[in-house]
Amino acid sequence: MMWRWVLIAVAAVGPSGCAVFGYTLVRPGAAVDVAGSGLIVSPDRAWNRAGSINGPGKDAERWTLDGPALNELTLYAGIRDGRPLFREEDRRDRPLPRFSATMLPVDVAALFEASYRVASGTSLFTIDAIAPDSLAGRPGFRFDYSYVLPGEEVRRKGAATGAIVGGKLYLISFEAPAIHYFDRDVGAYRAIVAAARLKDDARDVGDIPGPLT
Amino acid sequence: MRRLFILVAMMALCGCTTVRSFAAPEHRLPDRPLTIVVMRPDVEVSWLTAGGVAQPNADWTASARTALIGALTAEQGARGNSVRLLGEQSGEAARLVADYEALHRTVADQIAQFKYAGMILPTKRGKFDWTLGPGVRQLGEMAGGGDYALFLYARDSFASDGRLALQIVGAALGGYVPGGERFVYLSLIDLRTGDIIWFNLLASARGDLRDPEGARATIDTLMRTLPARAGARP
Numbered sequence: 001m002m003w004r005w006v007l008i009a010v011a012a013v014g015p016s017g018c019a020v021f022g023y024t025l026v027r028p029g030a031a032v033d034v035a036g037s038g039l040i041v042s043p044d045r046a047w048n049r050a051g052s053i054n055g056p057g058k059d060a061e062r063w064t065l066d067g068p069a070l071n072e073l074t075l076y077a078g079i080r081d082g083r084p085l086f087r088e089e090d091r092r093d094r095p096l097p098r099f100s101a102t103m104l105p106v107d108v109a110a111l112f113e114a115s116y117r118v119a120s121g122t123s124l125f126t127i128d129a130i131a132p133d134s135l136a137g138r139p140g141f142r143f144d145y146s147y148v149l150p151g152e153e154v155r156r157k158g159a160a161t162g163a164i165v166g167g168k169l170y171l172i173s174f175e176a177p178a179i180h181y182f183d184r185d186v187g188a189y190r191a192i193v194a195a196a197r198l199k200d201d202a203r204d205v206g207d208i209p210g211p212l213t
Numbered sequence: 214m215r216r217l218f219i220l221v222a223m224m225a226l227c228g229c230t231t232v233r234s235f236a237a238p239e240h241r242l243p244d245r246p247l248t249i250v251v252m253r254p255d256v257e258v259s260w261l262t263a264g265g266v267a268q269p270n271a272d273w274t275a276s277a278r279t280a281l282i283g284a285l286t287a288e289q290g291a292r293g294n295s296v297r298l299l300g301e302q303s304g305e306a307a308r309l310v311a312d313y314e315a316l317h318r319t320v321a322d323q324i325a326q327f328k329y330a331g332m333i334l335p336t337k338r339g340k341f342d343w344t345l346g347p348g349v350r351q352l353g354e355m356a357g358g359g360d361y362a363l364f365l366y367a368r369d370s371f372a373s374d375g376r377l378a379l380q381i382v383g384a385a386l387g388g389y390v391p392g393g394e395r396f397v398y399l400s401l402i403d404l405r406t407g408d409i410i411w412f413n414l415l416a417s418a419r420g421d422l423r424d425p426e427g428a429r430a431t432i433d434t435l436m437r438t439l440p441a442r443a444g445a446r447p
Binding site for chain 2: 155
């Protein structure tokens with residue numbers, strides 16, 4: 001009998017589109033202050049933004065076009081020293097690695113890979129390329145990756161662009177199945193990265209230029 | 214797939230049989246006999262242990278697969294369409310088929326989550342526009358040509374004696390212990406574009422997919438909302 005009430009609860013919460021659980025619309029052209037961090041992005045098309053319960057944590061936002069398994073944009077907005085990239089589901093048995101403000105780009109890519117391996121349990125994750133780049137006008141880096149989740153046979157490709165500003169990590173990643181979805185939608189991610197900016201109050205003399213090593 | 218199983222449990226608890234379909238509103242099937250390429254059906258029939266663990270049964274699964282393919286072929290034949298089963302492939306072709314089967318399972322999972330399970334993507338409101346991409350043409354070419362590809366996923370289960378005993382005890386105590394359930398979905402893909410133009414899902418606590426009659430009843434129920442060839446809206 002309890003399941004009936006679970007169903008009713010799910011059905012009631014879903015269509016309400018509330019910001020806590022479910023998805024809300026991000027309109028094209030809107031200037032979005034990601035997680036209130038000062039990282040401003042303006043998408044070129046409409047996206048669906050995950051609520052705080054099904055999102056990645058308080059320092060990040062997760063957006064999708066067709067569902068998170070088909071195209072997922074994650075905006076990490078000012079991850080502080082000593083914090084994980086996203087919410088820890090099981091801190092005791094599966095603790096996530098922590099970001100350090102002194103990390104170099106290769107370290108950030110390794111942090112990203114290790115976080116995915118711990119969170120999803122995948123052993124099939126590779127960083128395919130790392131190169132210098134910029135985010136929000138700050139020197140930074142980009143890397144490409146690919147992975148397969150346990151229990152699935154879908155190979156996904158990903159791309160991420162980031163910079164460490166004022167000792168905080170700003171990173172925008174996009175991932176989608178290698179068949180069709182990645183190539184179709186990666187342009188939307190690139191448009192968001194190209195137009196990303198930081199509010200002036202996010203500037204800090206402690207910027208780390210992010211040399212590639 | 215886990216979300217799909219949660220979904221079927223929820224749907225089966227809400228009534229004996231639930232069927233709900235979605236179709237791409239703008240798509241019209243050509244007004245001529247069609248060739249449907251049927252992908253390798255993903256079928257599994259199990260018996261439920263007293264603890265509720267599904268134990269797959271190879272003989273039951275083979276019977277259900279045969280019965281479902283027979284029912285599909287007969288149903289499409291009655292519409293004047295022909296069915297081509299995509300045979301076993303090898304090498305790169307086998308890998309390509311497996312990749313598209315996996316992608317389709319992922320897309321179906323998202324359809325289940327955002328069209329059936331109550332969660333809504335605002336950009337999908339009033340739309341049905343999921344796709345596998347135009348690369349699916351290769352599947353049609355492998356089959357020797359076709360207009361649409363049909364994916365079939367079916368799970369059927371039957372309660373063991375121990376499970377039945379638990380159901381009786383549960384009922385006597387005023388509780389509910391789920392028994393056997395069947396869960397089937399079909400999706401029709403336009404082989405020119407890769408777009409999923411129709412998707413129908415059935416969840417039921419009744420029936421038997423191993424039996425040709427049970428499989429026919431299930432396929433006929435699911436196919437009832439397939440868009441008509443003459444361009445009528447589903």
